[in-house]
Amino acid sequence: MDDFNGGSVMGTSLYAKYRHDHDFGDKKVLNLGCGFAKLTHSTVVNLDAYAICKPNVVHNLTELPLPFEDVAFDYIIASHVFEHLPNWWAVFEDCVRILKHGGSMDIWLPGTASDGQLGYRDHLSYINGCSFYGVANIREAVNAWCAMNRDSKAKEMQMVSYDKVLINQWWVKHAPKRIQRWMAEHLRNVIGEEVIRFIRL
Numbered sequence: 704m705d706d707f708n709g710g711s712v713m714g715t716s717l718y719a720k721y722r723h724d725h726d727f728g729d730k731k732v733l734n735l736g737c738g739f740a741k742l743t744h745s746t747v748v749n750l751d752a753y754a755i756c757k758p759n760v761v762h763n764l765t766e767l768p769l770p771f772e773d774v775a776f777d778y779i780i781a782s783h784v785f786e787h788l789p790n791w792w793a794v795f796e797d798c799v800r801i802l803k804h805g806g807s808m809d810i811w812l813p814g815t816a817s818d819g820q821l822g823y824r825d826h827l828s829y830i831n832g833c834s835f836y837g838v839a840n841i842r843e844a845v846n847a848w849c850a851m852n853r854d855s856k857a858k859e860m861q862m863v864s865y866d867k868v869l870i871n872q873w874w875v876k877h878a879p880k881r882i883q884r885w886m887a888e889h890l891r892n893v894i895g896e897e898v899i900r901f902i903r904l
Contacts, residue, residue, distance in 0.1 A: 716740065717782040720811070730777040735798070736764060736784030748776075764794050771801045779808040786812060786826045795835075796856040799903060808860070808901045814894030816870050832865045832899060839904055860901045870895035 717740035724743050734742050737749040739756050750769075751758040762770050765788065779798050785791040798808060812830050813820040821829055828834075835841065836849045839861040867887040869875045875883065875893055886893045 717742075717780070717811075720782065721780075727778065731775065733771070733776045733779045733801070735779055735781045736787070740782065742780075764788055765790055767793055767797050769794075769797050769801055773800055774803045774806075775801045777803055777806045779806070780811075781808065782811040783813065785810055785830055786820075786828050789827055791828055791830065792857075799856045799859050802903045804903050806903050807863075808903075810899045810901070812897045812899070814867060814870075814896045815891040816894050817896070831897060832862070835862055835899065838862050838901065859904050861904055862899060863902050864898075864900040866898050866900075867894045868896040868898065869893050 717734075717737075721742060723741065727742075727744050727746050730746060732742070732744070732747045734740075734747055734749045737751045737756060737758050738753075741749040741756070741758065748760060748771075749756075749758040750760040750762055752761065752763040754761050760770060764784070767790070779802055781798075785794070788794055795810075802808060810830075813826070819826060835857070837852055837855045837857040839858055841862060869883060869887060870893050872893075875886065878886065
């Protein structure tokens with residue numbers, strides 16, 4: 704993940720994060736909502752609702768539970784998926800069920816500088832770090848919804864990082880790293896993508 708801090712790697716494609724043939728070793732990986740960005744390593748399961756994408760598993764994420772056994776995966780990748788789902792919180796909770804204890808999950812989301820954040824017709828939700836009240840390290844009841852959902856499966860997850868990927872513009876790419884870090888912290892219009900990493904306790 705350090706490669707993404709301060710905007711040193713930019714771009715929203717899954718292939719900007721992993722080569723299509725990335726070697727995950729013996730980790731069992733779920734590429735959730737893969738679309739056309741399939742990963743080909745033998746331990747990866749690519750899941751998508753659309754057969755045209757030729758995933759390993761065709762499954763609509765609005766239909767739960769997900770078609771996997773409990774604690775089936777070491778790592779779940781959700782690259783630009785959750786903002787498309789009307790039931791994204793329920794999908795997140797079911798991901799907890801299928802993730803092994805000690806396993807990790809990365810959720811990639813459009814950043815605040817992205818026109819597509821809510822501009823695309825199929826983007827239904829704006830999600831950021833505040834959306835995950837209920838996970839282990841940010842469970843305090845800040846409102847009635849949080850108070851009513853204290854027993855969510857999400858309490859088994861811990862947010863371990865919340866990183867912002869800077870837009871791919873020359874004036875951002877060539878700025879010194881300390882300036883990039885300052886921009887990521889203080890300027891919303893330079894955040895092209897956000898990634899939130901969780902570990903299952």
